[in-house]
Amino acid sequence: MTTGILYLIPNTLGSSQTGEDLPAIIPDNVLQVTSSLDYFIVENAKTARAHLNRVAHLLPLKTPLQQIEMAQLNVKTDKSTLPALLTPILAGKNAGLISEAGVPAVADPGADLVRLAHEKGITVKPLVGPSSLLLSLMASGLNGQSFAFNGYLPVDADTRQKRIKALEARSAIDHQTQLFIETPYRNEMLFKSLCQALAPSTWLCIATDVSLAEESIETLPVSQWRKRLKEGKLPDFNRRPTVFLFLA
Numbered sequence: 001m002t003t004g005i006l007y008l009i010p011n012t013l014g015s016s017q018t019g020e021d022l023p024a025i026i027p028d029n030v031l032q033v034t035s036s037l038d039y040f041i042v043e044n045a046k047t048a049r050a051h052l053n054r055v056a057h058l059l060p061l062k063t064p065l066q067q068i069e070m071a072q073l074n075v076k077t078d079k080s081t082l083p084a085l086l087t088p089i090l091a092g093k094n095a096g097l098i099s100e101a102g103v104p105a106v107a108d109p110g111a112d113l114v115r116l117a118h119e120k121g122i123t124v125k126p127l128v129g130p131s132s133l134l135l136s137l138m139a140s141g142l143n144g145q146s147f148a149f150n151g152y153l154p155v156d157a158d159t160r161q162k163r164i165k166a167l168e169a170r171s172a173i174d175h176q177t178q179l180f181i182e183t184p185y186r187n188e189m190l191f192k193s194l195c196q197a198l199a200p201s202t203w204l205c206i207a208t209d210v211s212l213a214e215e216s217i218e219t220l221p222v223s224q225w226r227k228r229l230k231e232g233k234l235p236d237f238n239r240r241p242t243v244f245l246f247l248a
Contacts (some may be wrong), residue, residue: 004089006117007108009034009096010103010129011051013143013211013241014098025211030127031055038063039093041071041085041113043100051098073097080187082116084136089122097171103131106180107149133179136207136243139217140177143247147177153190160190164197171202172248179245188235195229198222198246203247208237 013024022031032079034055042048052065063066071085089095097104097113103126106109117124136145156162176208182190194204200223206219216236228234235242 002092003120003122004094005088005123005125005175006094006114007033007037007087007094007096008104008124008126009040009048009098010096010099010127010131012054013101013130013132014209020057022058025130027128030129031059033127034096035059036062037096038067039069039088039095039096040098040238041073041095041099041110043072043104043109044073045070045072047100050099061113071111073109075088077109079112082113085113085234086117086120086122086147090120091213101132103129105149107133130211132207132241135210136205136217136245137177138177138208140205140245141219142177142203142205142245143175144177144219146174147179150178150180152182153180153193155186159192159195161197164194168198168202168246170246171246175247177245177247179243181241181243184237184239184241187242188234189236191225191237192229194244195222195226196245199228199248202246202248204206205239206235207243207244207245208235208240210241210243213242219245 040048048070049065073085099108099109101111105114114124129218134148136148153163171178174247198204200221202222203219204222204225205219209215
């Protein structure tokens with residue numbers, strides 16, 4: 001029996017509810033594949049259905065949205081349940097893996113499922129779409145030849161400061177751009193920690209709402225960010241998805 005294909009389907013980083021902006025963000029062939037599937041493994045069912053509804057405004061779905069099968073995979077999913085998610089694919093059905101935003105399996109719990117798919121001989125096809133990490137790196141002006149994504153920094157203030165200094169030391173030695181993200185309501189706390197811990201000459205980029213109409217990407221030396229902070233001129237990132245990047 002021929003197994004199906006696991007497609008890694010990019011989602012928007014935030015979009016209108018009508019879908020008219022999808023062609024500027026998601027390539028046509030990706031929309032075609034998405035519309036042809038009736039089994040999805042998703043981080044968030046509500047978000048995934050909203051995305052499929054936007055696709056349906058441009059292309060008819062092969063299967064009515066209400067009849068599409070969805071299995072949930074998020075950070076709380078027990079790894080022992082992952083094989084069951086692949087059972088339909090092993091039986092010959094094509095499937096799509098969709099993250100809540102951006103590309104699946106990058107800063108996303110889908111990586112474990114993708115690795116298991118490889119172990120079981122399932123073909124994995126990544127499809128082109130927006131990644132806030134890569135788009136931010138592209139626009140930052142920082143080193144795109146060597147970079148590291150570090151996920152979330154520690155919440156504890158002292159531990160966070162030590163981690164920032166350690167990453168800055170690594171950045172200086174390897175000339176490596178350091179990327180990380182934060183829960184949007186803690187953006188201000190992290191920004192202030194960076195201004196305090198980093199050297200004045202270190203370049204810091206704040207990239208907010210990447211690919212959206214409200215997008216803001218700005219790279220300045222920490223000395224200038226400190227001046228703005230002292231003047232009470234914080235970046236406009238309150239509760240908005242933001243990528244932080246720096247290069248020592």
